[in-house]
Amino acid sequence: MRKALAGLVAILSLSLLTAQLSVAAVTPGTKCSKAGATSTYNGKKYTCVKSGKKLVWNKGVALPKPAPVNNPTPSPTPTQTAVPTPITTPTPKPTIEPFTFKNLCEKDPDVPNEWKDVQEWSFRYMGCARPYRYVSAKLTDKIPSPSTIIKQSFGSIENCKISYTGSWPHENLGYQKFSQNRFRPTSSSVIQVIPIQFANARSSSNPKDDYGKYLDFITEFITNISDVPVNPKVIFYPEYIDLAKNIETYKLNDEHSDMTQFQSDVIAKSDPLINFSGVDQIIIVGPPNLNGEFSYHMNWKQRWLTSEGLVKSAYQMGSIALSPRIGNVWSPDPWVTVHEAIGHQLGMMDLLGNVDPRKNIWEYSGKDLGSGFWGQMSGAYGDFLIWQKWITGMLFDEQIACISSQDMGNFWIRPQEIKGNFLKSVMVPLQDKRIIVIESARSTGYNYKMPKSAEGALVYIVDVNETKNDFGAYLQVPAGRTSTLGSNRIDATLRVGDSILVEGFKITVIESGDFGDVVKVEKP
Numbered sequence: 001m002r003k004a005l006a007g008l009v010a011i012l013s014l015s016l017l018t019a020q021l022s023v024a025a026v027t028p029g030t031k032c033s034k035a036g037a038t039s040t041y042n043g044k045k046y047t048c049v050k051s052g053k054k055l056v057w058n059k060g061v062a063l064p065k066p067a068p069v070n071n072p073t074p075s076p077t078p079t080q081t082a083v084p085t086p087i088t089t090p091t092p093k094p095t096i097e098p099f100t101f102k103n104l105c106e107k108d109p110d111v112p113n114e115w116k117d118v119q120e121w122s123f124r125y126m127g128c129a130r131p132y133r134y135v136s137a138k139l140t141d142k143i144p145s146p147s148t149i150i151k152q153s154f155g156s157i158e159n160c161k162i163s164y165t166g167s168w169p170h171e172n173l174g175y176q177k178f179s180q181n182r183f184r185p186t187s188s189s190v191i192q193v194i195p196i197q198f199a200n201a202r203s204s205s206n207p208k209d210d211y212g213k214y215l216d217f218i219t220e221f222i223t224n225i226s227d228v229p230v231n232p233k234v235i236f237y238p239e240y241i242d243l244a245k246n247i248e249t250y251k252l253n254d255e256h257s258d259m260t261q262f263q264s265d266v267i268a269k270s271d272p273l274i275n276f277s278g279v280d281q282i283i284i285v286g287p288p289n290l291n292g293e294f295s296y297h298m299n300w301k302q303r304w305l306t307s308e309g310l311v312k313s314a315y316q317m318g319s320i321a322l323s324p325r326i327g328n329v330w331s332p333d334p335w336v337t338v339h340e341a342i343g344h345q346l347g348m349m350d351l352l353g354n355v356d357p358r359k360n361i362w363e364y365s366g367k368d369l370g371s372g373f374w375g376q377m378s379g380a381y382g383d384f385l386i387w388q389k390w391i392t393g394m395l396f397d398e399q400i401a402c403i404s405s406q407d408m409g410n411f412w413i414r415p416q417e418i419k420g421n422f423l424k425s426v427m428v429p430l431q432d433k434r435i436i437v438i439e440s441a442r443s444t445g446y447n448y449k450m451p452k453s454a455e456g457a458l459v460y461i462v463d464v465n466e467t468k469n470d471f472g473a474y475l476q477v478p479a480g481r482t483s484t485l486g487s488n489r490i491d492a493t494l495r496v497g498d499s500i501l502v503e504g505f506k507i508t509v510i511e512s513g514d515f516g517d518v519v520k521v522e523k524p
Helices: 002-021 113-125 207-225 260-270 334-346 386-391
Strands: 038-041 044-051 054-057 190-197 233-236 281-285 304-306 309-311 313-316 400-402 409-413 425-429 434-441 456-463 473-475 499-502 505-513 516-522
Touching (some): 190 260, 207 233, 207 334, 260 304, 313 334, 386 425, 386 434, 409 434, 434 505, 434 516, 456 505, 456 516
Parallel strands (some): 190 281
Antiparallel strands (some): 038 044, 304 309, 409 516, 425 434, 456 473
């Protein structure tokens, strides 16, 4: 046990010595204690060797230098400073102002695509590009000055319902009692389209493809201008019905020709194919490429009687070929169809006037002026006059202020082109079945091409008994007006401060704006 312990102590002592040698200073050739012992010093490894009878340190062997350890200096972690999101101010888009029309017949840069070619045709062959879209507008929130005292009660509306009792029952200017035998789209408006063809004038196309946009234009028109609800329905027979005779047989190039045989043949061919029950109006169309051989017609000597009963209205539309105009071929323009198939079929008559060809201006004297080409029936473009819409059932009675000399005061009338059940006209009945009508005109609806400078109150006299020479409505023009608004329409509206004397009544516009006009009616 003691021997083993002594041996362990000796081993530990040698180990400690060896460890000390490995770090002590070594000089080559100096004495070392044990052969084979090594010591590292200053980058060399020295070994204890026997030299003669002595143990000495040899010259040493250079140790390979260790590859340098790159301990990168730790970069400080950057502080996450919140960078504000830059506020991008959008570049304002330039405001596109609506096109400013200088007259009613200018081309519309925003005309719908389906009417571009018709606009070109009408501008070239009829001298006027009509309004081929409807500009919808709502009544503004602005109101007349609160200090203006506006009349709220009026006389009896019955005093203004001046009827016509002459020999022209199909067209007149009087209040119409809405006969069951007359076309009335506000009460019933089922329109049946009868496409026809001839032995020498045929078509293989679809009639609805040919004429659909025209019938859409008509139904949209009566829907847009009527304050009384309208729900028109158009029915197309799907193919052209062959009359089996040459087109020349019927003289359809003359709007005044005898249409008896044509009418009889159309009914005979279409009645077995079409159910006319509930139909209010027939519209006849032909192959779309016809021109001078196919004019518009309403000259029926008898009513359209089918196996299902009497049809109230019938109109032959005429050619829609966009070729150079021949004679009375107006129908490529839908406004002519509105004028004939809606205006005349409602019982309205033409309202025109005379022009002096030597001056290129209207003669502003007496009845020669006529309506001054205001209203749809005075030139086949734009809205009807208020009087025409009321007598044919498109306005409610409460939209008319019917007044007498005891009801003088200020009246606020809203623009007649804006849809809505609000007051739109002041009417003053006169002697001999005549009546003063005042309405408010604005550049919107189908009158959107009217220059803004011409907005104001329009005043005219209706003579219910007048049924000749396309007269019956007589525009009242303020003194000094000599200009027209396009297509001969007189610049005749009263603006703020304007006054006019009409049949002993003084009419003055005291306020005007997008809300309409406040007119003062008085007996001076």
